[in-house]
Amino acid sequence: MKRLLSILLVATMMMTMLIGCADKKESSDDSSDGGGGGGSKDLTIAFSFEDLETEFWVAAHEIITETLTEEGYKVIELNCQGDANKQFEQVNDALTQEIDGIIMIPVDGDTAVTVTASANEADVPIVIFNRPPTSDDGNNITVVCDNATTAEATVDHMVEQAQAKFDETGKKLTPCILVGDLGDPNAIERKNGFYAAIEKKPDIFNDVIEVPTEWDAATALANLQSAVQANPDIDFIFSSSDFLFPTIQSVVEPLGKWQKIGDPNHIILGGLDGDATAGKLIDEGYVDGTGVQDLFYETDAALKAIVEAVENGDTQPDEVLTDPGFALTQSNLEEKRMDMWGNAVGAEE
Amino acid sequence: MRSKEDISKLLLKNIPILLFVLVFVIFGIFSPKFLSMASFSNIILNSSYVGIIGIGIMFVLLTAGIDLSVGSVMYLASASTGLLIANYHVPTVVGVLGGIAVALLVGLINAFCIIKLEILPFVTTLGTMTAGRAVGTWMTHSESVNLPKTITSLGSQKVLGIPMAIVLFLLIAVIAAVFLSKTQLGRQIYAVGNDPEEARKAGINNKKILFTIYMLCALLAGIGGIISVAQIGIVNAAFGKGEEFNAIAAAVLGGTSLAGGSGKVSGTVLGAVMIQMIQSGLVYMQVDMYIQPLISAGIIFIAVFLDSIRARYMAKAEARNIRNENLANG
Numbered sequence: 001m002k003r004l005l006s007i008l009l010v011a012t013m014m015m016t017m018l019i020g021c022a023d024k025k026e027s028s029d030d031s032s033d034g035g036g037g038g039g040s041k042d043l044t045i046a047f048s049f050e051d052l053e054t055e056f057w058v059a060a061h062e063i064i065t066e067t068l069t070e071e072g073y074k075v076i077e078l079n080c081q082g083d084a085n086k087q088f089e090q091v092n093d094a095l096t097q098e099i100d101g102i103i104m105i106p107v108d109g110d111t112a113v114t115v116t117a118s119a120n121e122a123d124v125p126i127v128i129f130n131r132p133p134t135s136d137d138g139n140n141i142t143v144v145c146d147n148a149t150t151a152e153a154t155v156d157h158m159v160e161q162a163q164a165k166f167d168e169t170g171k172k173l174t175p176c177i178l179v180g181d182l183g184d185p186n187a188i189e190r191k192n193g194f195y196a197a198i199e200k201k202p203d204i205f206n207d208v209i210e211v212p213t214e215w216d217a218a219t220a221l222a223n224l225q226s227a228v229q230a231n232p233d234i235d236f237i238f239s240s241s242d243f244l245f246p247t248i249q250s251v252v253e254p255l256g257k258w259q260k261i262g263d264p265n266h267i268i269l270g271g272l273d274g275d276a277t278a279g280k281l282i283d284e285g286y287v288d289g290t291g292v293q294d295l296f297y298e299t300d301a302a303l304k305a306i307v308e309a310v311e312n313g314d315t316q317p318d319e320v321l322t323d324p325g326f327a328l329t330q331s332n333l334e335e336k337r338m339d340m341w342g343n344a345v346g347a348e349e
Numbered sequence: 350m351r352s353k354e355d356i357s358k359l360l361l362k363n364i365p366i367l368l369f370v371l372v373f374v375i376f377g378i379f380s381p382k383f384l385s386m387a388s389f390s391n392i393i394l395n396s397s398y399v400g401i402i403g404i405g406i407m408f409v410l411l412t413a414g415i416d417l418s419v420g421s422v423m424y425l426a427s428a429s430t431g432l433l434i435a436n437y438h439v440p441t442v443v444g445v446l447g448g449i450a451v452a453l454l455v456g457l458i459n460a461f462c463i464i465k466l467e468i469l470p471f472v473t474t475l476g477t478m479t480a481g482r483a484v485g486t487w488m489t490h491s492e493s494v495n496l497p498k499t500i501t502s503l504g505s506q507k508v509l510g511i512p513m514a515i516v517l518f519l520l521i522a523v524i525a526a527v528f529l530s531k532t533q534l535g536r537q538i539y540a541v542g543n544d545p546e547e548a549r550k551a552g553i554n555n556k557k558i559l560f561t562i563y564m565l566c567a568l569l570a571g572i573g574g575i576i577s578v579a580q581i582g583i584v585n586a587a588f589g590k591g592e593e594f595n596a597i598a599a600a601v602l603g604g605t606s607l608a609g610g611s612g613k614v615s616g617t618v619l620g621a622v623m624i625q626m627i628q629s630g631l632v633y634m635q636v637d638m639y640i641q642p643l644i645s646a647g648i649i650f651i652a653v654f655l656d657s658i659r660a661r662y663m664a665k666a667e668a669r670n671i672r673n674e675n676l677a678n679g
Contacts, residue, residue, distance in 0.1 A: 052491040053586035179638060212638045217588065222395035226629040229391055230382050243493065246582035251511075254505045277493070279585075300454045 005295040043310055046094040048078040048087055048115075049105040055275045056295065057105065060129070060346050063299040064103060071307065081196065084111045091115050095122045101310045102126040103302055109134035109185050112193035116140045126315050127302045130293070132185055139318035141305040143298050147186045150291035150325030151188055151193025157271045157289045159201050161261075162236055164263055165268070166204040173268070175236040176227060177207040178220055182287050187215070189233055190240045190291075192274055209234060217247045224251045242271040242278035242290055242342075249286075261283040262328065274328065277344040282333060288331030295341035298323045360667065364659045365604065367615065368652050369623055376630030383633045390512070392626045396599075397518035398423075399575035400621035402592060403599035404525050405569030408562040410600055411542045413461070413609025414470040418455060421481030421575030423589035426452040428485050429583050429672055430575055431494035441499040449571045455481055456567025460560045478593070486586050494584040495634055504580035510551045514576050518618075521569065526614040538562060542609030553647045597625055602649060623652065 004214035045068055052058050060098055071278050076094055080087035084107040091102060095118060100118055104126060112133035119126040120138050128142045162173045180187025198205060211227045228234055228251055229246045235257075237248060252258050252267060259266040262285075271278050274292030281287040291317035301321045309317045328340050360367065377384035378664025402419050409416045430448030433439050438445070438584075455477055462473040506513040529535035540548040541558045549555050578584050601607065602623060627648050631641045 052486060055492060058491045074368070138413050182638060210635065210638055211632065212641060215592075217583065217585065218398070218577055218592075221581050222625060224626060225395060226388070226632040229385075229388055230380060230633040238473075243583075243585055246495070248364045250504060250580055250582045252502070 033076065042074075042075040043100045044076060044098070044305060045077060045101045045310070046076045046091065047101060047103045048080065048094075050080060050087070050107050051082045052079070053082075055342065055345075056273060056293070059128050059295055059341060060299055063295070064129075064303065067299070067303050077118045080107060082107060084108060086119070087111055088114055092118055095119065095124060099124060101306045103129055103306055104131070105129045106131050108183065112140070112142075112225065113137055121318055123315040125306060127306045127309075128221070128260060129302050130186075130298060134185070137147055139316040140317045141302075141309070141321065143305070143318050143321045143323065145186075145293040145298065145323040145325045146323070147189035147272070147291075147293075148193040148196065151190040151238075151240075152196045153193075153325070153327035154270045154291040154329070155194050155197030155333055156200075156271060157327055157331065158231050158236065158238065158268050159197050159204075161268045161288055162204055165235075172204055172206050173231040173236045174206045174209065175238070176211060176224075176231070176238045178211045178213050178224065178237065178241075178248075180213060180240040181215045182212075184215070187240055193291075194238050194240075198330045205236075206233070213240070213243065213244060217244065220244050220247045221250060224248065226329045228252065228255070237267055237269050239269075239271040242275045245269075245271060245277055245281055245287065261288065274340040274342050276346040279328075279337075279340055279343040279346060282328065282330065285330075289327050290340075292326050292328050294323045294325055294338045294339070296344075300324065337345040361659050361662055363664075365602075365619055365623075365652065366654050369619060369626070372623070372630070372648060375635060376626070380438070380630070381593040383574075383630060388629070390515070392513050392629050393515050393518070393622055394580075395629070396625035397514040398573040398580075399592065399595050399599055399624070400518050400522055400618050401576065402570045402573035402596040403603075403617045403621045404521060404614055405566035405573070406593070406596040407600040407603075407605050407612050407614065408525075408538065409470070409566050410597070410605045411538050411605060411609055411612050412559060412562055413542055413607075414544075414559070414562070415474060415597075416470065416563065416570075417474040417593050418439040418459060418477040419566065419570035419573075420479055420589040420592040421478045421485065422452045422455050422567050422570035423577065423592055424483050424485045424584065424586075425455065425574075426589060427496075427574040427578040427584045428489050428494050430500070430671035431496045431578075432488060433498050434496065434500070434663040441497070445500075445575060447573055452567045452571025452574070453564060459561040459567065463563065464556045464559050473637065482590075489584075489586065489614060491586045493586075496582065496584065497576055500579050500580075501582045502573070503576075504582070507533065514580065517572070517576060521572070522614050522618050524595060529614060534558070534561065539610055542611075544610075595624065598649065601658075603651055604660070624649070 010234045023072035047064055049057065049061055052061060065075050066078065076099065077088040078094060081088055088111060102124060104115060106128060109132055110133065113135050115140035116126055116133060126140045128140050130144060132142055132144045166173060171284050175198055177191060180190050198208060209227050211223045211230050239245060239248060251260050257265050257267050269287045270289045271287065274290055278287060278290040282290065305321065327338065328336050351367055364571040384389060386587050404649060424529060426448040430444045433447045434441060444544035445530055459473055459477055462468045463470050502579060508516045529538065537553045537558055540553055541555050574589060599621035600612065600617045603620030605612030631644060636644065
């Protein structure tokens with residue numbers, strides 16, 4: 001009995017591993033054959049992504065796979081679950097299957113460079129989505145948000161609010177930034193954007209308090225609590241990602257500082273990403289603004305680029321397509337509210 | 350002469366506590382606000398969930414096993430609790446119990462594979478770590494799960510002025526310490542960890558011990574997850590990722606041997622608090638963020654190194670005492 005159980009379990013595990021290790025899913029919309037979208041094109045695009053652990057990645061994944069399938073492309077999905085080596089191996093494996101193009105959300109900038117080299121060698125066009133390669137080596141189309149400019153635009157709005165508060169009270173504000181993972185170029189760009197805005201008005205600010213988060217809510221919580229305890233005057237917080245807003249709320253709410261705009265205890269608050277939580281908090285008046293990566297622009301640019309390259313037979317296109325992003329603030333909320341992907345996706349759901 | 354020896358023995362025995370106090374004072378010198386009661390309470394609060402899962406991991410390490418699935422169990426338990434309350438509108442208590450039940454289910458799978466199918470703990474828990482997260486992301490569709498006020502308010506609730514998370518942490522630590530030192534089952538865990546074959550010959554049911562510790566580890570991971578999420582306020586798909594290593598670090602820093610048979614709850618508690626204290630101290634001092642991990646790793650390395658020296662000296666001293674006693678008796 002024990003032996004039988006073992007054999008059954010091992011067989012199940014082997015099957016799961018075979019499916020799981022490959023983490024490869026082929027999607028093609030049969031109904032599109034001969035009708036609907038663009039019809040069957042007998043062309044295959046490999047879509048390699050990091051994981052599906054943030055709302056941004058989930059939304060990007062959905063738009064890219066659905067659009068390609070509707071256009072009649074066969075899509076091979078490769079989920080590397082955050083493992084750079086696995087991503088490299090998966091794409092190399094796909095390259096042996098005569099694919100016609102690659103869209104890739106790299107685990108990091110170095111992986112983007114390595115995979116670009118493999119794609120160039122195999123003469124397959126590649127689009128790098130949202131996370132820039134660490135060097136210009138090789139030919140690829142990079143679609144990336146200008147994180148520094150978007151962060152700066154958001155913090156510019158926060159600085160305006162800070163200036164108004166300073167004019168009213170005459171008291172310098174204490175700014176704080178929740179910094180993302182130091183290995184992520186996007187996190188560094190956001191930090192640079194924050195400082196660029198803050199440094200425009202040095203007279204109204206005390207020294208900046210930096211809080212490391214490693215993109216982890218528990219780490220952010222512990223470190224922000226320490227920072228707030230060491231510097232109880234913090235009244236200006238920029239979170240490098242919107243997903244940390246509930247964590248900020250957990251820290252400042254017991255101190256009576258989770259207040260709406262207009263309240264004397266309101267902390268000037270901003271973020272970056274443009275997710276649904278940020279949208280809700282801006283609507284409610286707790287958050288002053290957030291930098292929005294234009295997901296729709298980025299996915300559209302990536303899809304257009306790969307389709308053009310594949311259909312024109314351009315195997316080594318080389319271009320950088322920059323998403324300028326924008327800041328959604330209380331000042332432009334009415335006009336830009338539905339341009340934010342978090343609000344748009346939320347409304348659709 | 351005798352008292353001098355006793356003092357050095359006492360100092361040696363308490364090296365982890367001395368180091369803990371030393372690090373606390375050094376951070377306090379550079380940042381006086383660090384030496385406040387509020388800061389200390391904050392450190393314990395933030396180390397509470399790692400401490401709880403660290404105690405669970407310690408049980409497993411005592412038997413020379415390992416459980417890599419605790420991070421995924423934290424995620425599964427918290428996400429299940431959130432989904433049950435938000436989507437199925439069950440009462441909070443039922444939601445929490447549901448989350449704990451899911452955690453225990455993973456513990457049961459671990460125990461079954463390790464005991465019945467005799468698969469190595471490393472392989473088994475590596476599998477449940479991956480599978481657990483996959484099930485969690487499938488359940489939530491990778492979307493963040495917002496927990497209701499009834500759960501998040503637990504994070505700020507206090508009992509006699511002490512935050513609820515700290516009370517639970519201390520309560521669990523005391524129960525675990527009593528269980529290990531005062532109950533037969535607890536002492537048998539050490540025996541199995543020291544030598545499973547000898548333990549079996551002595552009449553100990555090794556399978557029962559292993560079943561108990563993997564279930565306890567999963568239970569504590571589930572509780573730790575819910576306590577953590579009560580403070581954070583939201584469960585996203587990366588929740589709990591890598592926490593297994595923090596928990597193992599806390600247990601090892603507290604003197605638990607990876608080879609099994611040796612370790613104390615008090616040590617694990619100290620280890621968890623120490624890791625958090627170093628992190629908080631560096632934020633208080635506003636040390637350059639690129640340097641922080643280096644300093645943190647350096648202090649932990651020194652602590653573990655001193656502890657290993659202490660263990661060697663203590664073992665030698667014990668051996669010397671036994672020899673002397675034998676000579677005196679002979």
